[in-house]
Amino acid sequence: MPHENSVKESGQGQGLAGLGALLLKCTKCGECRSVCPVFNELGEEKYVARGKLALVDALGAGELPPTDALREALEQCLLCLSCEARCGSGVPVSRIITEARAELARDLGRPLPKRMLYRLLASGRGMVNLAFRTGSLLQPFLFRRIPGTSGLKRRFPLPLVDRDLHVPRLALRPFRSREERFFPAPDSRDTVVFFTGCLTNFIHTQTAGSVVKVLNSLGISVIVPGDQACCGAPAHAGGDFGAAGNLARMNLKALNRGRAEGKKVVVPCASGGYMLKSVYSLLMQDDPVYGEMAADTAQRTFDISEYLVNHVGLGNISPHVKSHLSGPVTCHDPCHLNRGQGIREEPRALLKIVCDEFAEMEDPGTCCGSGGIYGITHRDTSKRILEKKIRSILDSGAGIVSTGCPGCIIQITGGLLQRGSMVEATHTIQLLARAMGLV
């Protein structure tokens, strides 16, 4: 059974004492103020990286007591990595903030809903499947369909569900099954392992299907390990390194067992890919067995667009494109794909072979305000950040906004619906599958 903040088992979770040198890197230049979406909305120093680092420093030095007010300042962060990308001193802000959140959870405890969520996700496949299945069955009673869209709105007041929150429909059947699934390609020239992530498995099952269909059509066989679990991003963001570490071990085991061992791993989820590439090694750095497995797996993990462009090749994909998407298409860069994995060109390269016209929006890499569960816990600020993204999308004149993160799709779809817009938000692989005549 997972346990909270099992510090001894985790490279992250050493407490604030281990952060001294990292905090000292901050020269207090304030460069991060120009890029922080939360600071841009709220305008207070405590909400920008520099201010948050000063608070963590004071907490570590015992100059500030752990309080709910301090925790709230540190919760006001999307972990969007904008400040890290801008910071000339290389301060690992997201690592420091998650570490401080863990410290505050040790001192103050964790709010019950978050504790329950992290425990549920870390409990493994069976319980999570049951929870999603129950949710899927209850949805028609709790929510009503928005006519003409796939969105849902609540029927009655519900805890944590804002009146205008767009709630995606949960699939009746998840994409993954209990057993490993194998999708062989005729004349297979490569075999990859598919790490789905939760939202693709339970909500965007069509995206999961498109990953398999596109890869199979291109001569790539696909293994879907049955015992993979949540990537651990929500627990890690909340500083629950015990839960995140347990999930990392479950996934590393699933991705390195039997037929999957040593194969490239493809991921259609920006946060899932970021966890596998960057965070698992940090979480497992004190674990001799899993530390090595995490480092090795990170080298073999690719976002689906990255795998297609750099390993399959556009020249091999183009002949399979049967029809071009009409009208302009634009692209939103998810934080964990853009800054987290440095992937910007690959989705665009795919879009340019499937659409007639590509229309770049202004600042495609600014956060959409989703930030894991930030969009629910900090709804007002999230909505203000989203509003800017929606304006950029609408100003681009595109009829479709493509992205590589299921969380961003849900958030952006909500914003578009709120505006009464008919622009469609979807995954890049869905558009490729459509242009290849596979869906």
Ligand code: SF4
């Ligand atoms: S976090 Fe980086 S950008 Fe922000 S004040 Fe410190 S050194 Fe400057």
Ligand code: SF4
């Ligand atoms: S990670 Fe994003 S939201 Fe958090 S302090 Fe940095 S820029 Fe602001």
